[in-house]
Amino acid sequence: MNVVTTNLNSPEVFVTPALARWGVGTCESFRSLMRRTRPAAAINGTFFCTRTFKPTGDIVIGGQLIWKGYLGTAITVDYNGKVRFVPTRGDEGYKWYDYANVLAAGPTLVLHGKTVVTPKSQGFHSGVHFTRRARAAVGLTYHNKLVFVTTGKRVYYSELARVMKRLNCEDAAVLDGGSSIGLYWEGKLIVNPGRGMTNCLLVYEDSTSYERYKDSCYPAKRPGGLASSRR
Numbered sequence: 001m002n003v004v005t006t007n008l009n010s011p012e013v014f015v016t017p018a019l020a021r022w023g024v025g026t027c028e029s030f031r032s033l034m035r036r037t038r039p040a041a042a043i044n045g046t047f048f049c050t051r052t053f054k055p056t057g058d059i060v061i062g063g064q065l066i067w068k069g070y071l072g073t074a075i076t077v078d079y080n081g082k083v084r085f086v087p088t089r090g091d092e093g094y095k096w097y098d099y100a101n102v103l104a105a106g107p108t109l110v111l112h113g114k115t116v117v118t119p120k121s122q123g124f125h126s127g128v129h130f131t132r133r134a135r136a137a138v139g140l141t142y143h144n145k146l147v148f149v150t151t152g153k154r155v156y157y158s159e160l161a162r163v164m165k166r167l168n169c170e171d172a173a174v175l176d177g178g179s180s181i182g183l184y185w186e187g188k189l190i191v192n193p194g195r196g197m198t199n200c201l202l203v204y205e206d207s208t209s210y211e212r213y214k215d216s217c218y219p220a221k222r223p224g225g226l227a228s229s230r231r
Contacts, residue, residue: 023219027196045199057104071123073106073173085171109161139169
């Protein structure tokens with residue numbers, strides 16, 4: 001198991017999703033994404049269709065709704081930099097007006113200190129959610145630390161939930177797993193995904209780095225001046 005921890009009590013830390021260079025419906029190698037965005041730490045993001053490359057969950061960057069998904073537990077960042085987890089279903093019409101950044105992943109593993117592993121009730125029905133699999137997760141501890149976790153061993157969600165509890169997480173959610181797992185820390189690819197990425201979750205350790213590279217988190221304009229896909 002790999003664990004990367006970020007102290008969110010530092011006012012300099014920024015947490016944000018990032019998309020593949022050409023936006024929704026495209027993918028980019030994790031290495032290339034890290035090279036463009038230059039975060040201090042990063043982990044792969046929400047589930048996505050391997051055929052269309054469209055994410056399953058909502059994605060908000062800099063207050064802009066980049067993509068409207070349909071399910072997931074949202075990792076949200078308000079305009080004061082506070083991170084919180086919001087269990088939700090996309091059909092409930094969340095507008096995310098109060099949040100600067102949102103990445104809806106899920107299902108939930110830990111909620112308010114209690115283990116909650118009910119994928120079907122959150123809209124997750126695919127078989128990958130009910131078998132042992134290499135996993136990735138993100139959690140928020142009681143001491144306001146963000147925890148990125150990846151496993152090399154195949155585990156059930158219930159086992160991963162116990163891991164997140166032992167890491168002192170008050171809230172935690174699953175990220176995409178299997179060959180989508182990617183983990184980066186201080187210039188090193190700890191885990192390199194076996195496929196291209198459509199989205200990921202980044203941490204910048206200071207405002208200078210964030211301001212320098214924040215525009216790279218958004219989709220670029222496609223060749224010919226066509227804008228990348230947004231909803």
